[in-house]
Amino acid sequence: MSDKKSNNLIESIKNKGKNLEAEMSFFDHIEVLRKHLLRALLVITIMTVGTFYFSDFIWHQIIMAPKEPSFWTYRMMCKLVELYPSLIGSEFCISSIEAKIINTEMAGQFTLLMNSSIIAGIMLGIPYILFEIWLFIKPALHENERKSARGFVLFASILFALGVMFGYYIVTPLSVNFLINFTVSPDIENTFTISSYLSTILTLTIGSGIIFQLPVVIYILSKLGIMTPKFMRQNRRYALVLTLIVAAVVTPTSDPYTMLIVAFPLFLLYELSIFISANIEKKRIAAEKTFYKS
Numbered sequence: 001m002s003d004k005k006s007n008n009l010i011e012s013i014k015n016k017g018k019n020l021e022a023e024m025s026f027f028d029h030i031e032v033l034r035k036h037l038l039r040a041l042l043v044i045t046i047m048t049v050g051t052f053y054f055s056d057f058i059w060h061q062i063i064m065a066p067k068e069p070s071f072w073t074y075r076m077m078c079k080l081v082e083l084y085p086s087l088i089g090s091e092f093c094i095s096s097i098e099a100k101i102i103n104t105e106m107a108g109q110f111t112l113l114m115n116s117s118i119i120a121g122i123m124l125g126i127p128y129i130l131f132e133i134w135l136f137i138k139p140a141l142h143e144n145e146r147k148s149a150r151g152f153v154l155f156a157s158i159l160f161a162l163g164v165m166f167g168y169y170i171v172t173p174l175s176v177n178f179l180i181n182f183t184v185s186p187d188i189e190n191t192f193t194i195s196s197y198l199s200t201i202l203t204l205t206i207g208s209g210i211i212f213q214l215p216v217v218i219y220i221l222s223k224l225g226i227m228t229p230k231f232m233r234q235n236r237r238y239a240l241v242l243t244l245i246v247a248a249v250v251t252p253t254s255d256p257y258t259m260l261i262v263a264f265p266l267f268l269l270y271e272l273s274i275f276i277s278a279n280i281e282k283k284r285i286a287a288e289k290t291f292y293k294s
Contacts, residue, residue, distance in 0.1 A: 032136065033136060036132040036133075036135060036136045037132075039132055040125070040128060040129050040132045043125050043128045043129075044121050044122055044125040044129075045121070046121075047120070047121035047122075047124045047125045048117050048118050048120070048121030048122075049121075050121070050124075051116075051117045051120040051121050051124065052113075052114075052117040055113055055116070055117055058116065058117075058120060059113075059116070063116065063198065063201060066168075066172050066173045066176045066201065067097055067099050067101075067176055067180065067197070068097065069094060069095055069096055069097055071173055072169065073169050073170065073173040073174075074093075074094045074095075074173060074177075077092055077093055077094060078093035078094070078095065080092065081093040088257060092257060092258075094177050097176075097177060097180055097181070098180070098181070098190075099180045099190070099192065100189075100190070100191045100192070101191075101192050101193070101194050101197050102191060102192070102193060102194065103193065103194050104193055108193075108194065108195065109194070112194060112195060112198060115198075116198065119202060119206075123164065123206070123209075126157060126160055127153065127157040130152070130153045130156050130157060131153045134149075134152055134153050152216070155215075155216065156213060156216050159212045159213055159215065159216065160209045160210075160212060160213065161209075162212055163208045163209035163210065163211060163212025163213070164205055164206070164208060164209040166208050166212070166265055167204050167205040167206070167207065167208025167209060168204075168205045168208075170261060170262060171204045171205075171208055171262060172200075172201055172204045172205055174258055174261075174262070175200070175204055176200065176201075179200070180192070211266070211269075212269060214269045214270070214273055215269060215272050215273045215276050218232075218273035218276055218277055219276050219277075219280065221277075222276065222277040222280040222281065223280060227277055228277060228281060229274050229277040229278035229281055232270070232273065232274045232277060233274060236270075236274075239267070239270050240267060243263050243266045243267050243270065244259065244263050246262075246263075246266065247259045247260070247262040247263035247266065
């Protein structure tokens with residue numbers, strides 16, 4: 001009986017040691033994550049200070065630009081009408097935007113200045129944030145996984161930048177023009193608050209940047225075996241319909257050219273995701289064949 005008790009005592013001590021080791025490992029990971037977050041926060045703070053210094057340029061040349069007829073997108077649309085008048089109607093050329101934007105809070109403009117600087121700092125710091133995420137998850141990956149995911153930061157950063165540019169130069173001006181000029185009744189005058197305008201700009205721009213991360217998401221899901229190229233090819237028609245619906249919602253105009261301009265890059269992203277998933281599946285099948293042969 002005494003031997004049995006002593007064995008139970010030894011077993012409980014071992015289990016306690018394992019639990020303590022697991023707890024220490026968990027808290028070690030939390031400490032490492034805290035260091036990565038602090039470094040990312042430092043970079044975001046530096047970026048925020050820099051954007052605050054250039055706040056006048058950011059507000060007048062970037063944030064408020066999509067409501068001006070001289071904006072790059074509107075000028076290109078008018079040039080397309082001039083080049084192809086038989087294919088594109090004159091309504092595609094936007095030559096005037098009547099918009100009255102007001103501030104209704106005493107500290108509203110100062111708050112908007114601070115918020116826009118912080119958001120701009122975060123957007124500029126996205127590549128470094130992704131780099132810190134990569135440094136955090138890298139030790140948990142095998143050597144072959146590290147090699148296959150080596151370009152994660154660069155690829156995701158490029159996609160985010162392309163998405164932001166697409167949202168800013170395509171989605172945002174088309175949506176802003178429609179929403180500013182849309183009226184239920186001519187008796188109702190459109191007067192917008194600056195916070196509403198800024199929220200719309202940021203939602204469309206950052207939202208496009210996030211949507212452009214689809215290939216990265218498909219890459220991760222394919223690595224986990226959740227997504228397959230066969231499934232994506234079989235549902236391509238549904239993806240096309242969904243893409244057209246998203247484009248119609250984002251650009252609520254009666255002009256089909258506008259909808260197609262928005263839908264085309266989104267569908268290309270889907271096709272790129274299929275290619276990425278197929279490439280991962282091909283490598284996995286080759287690795288399995290090599291394993292069984294050996």
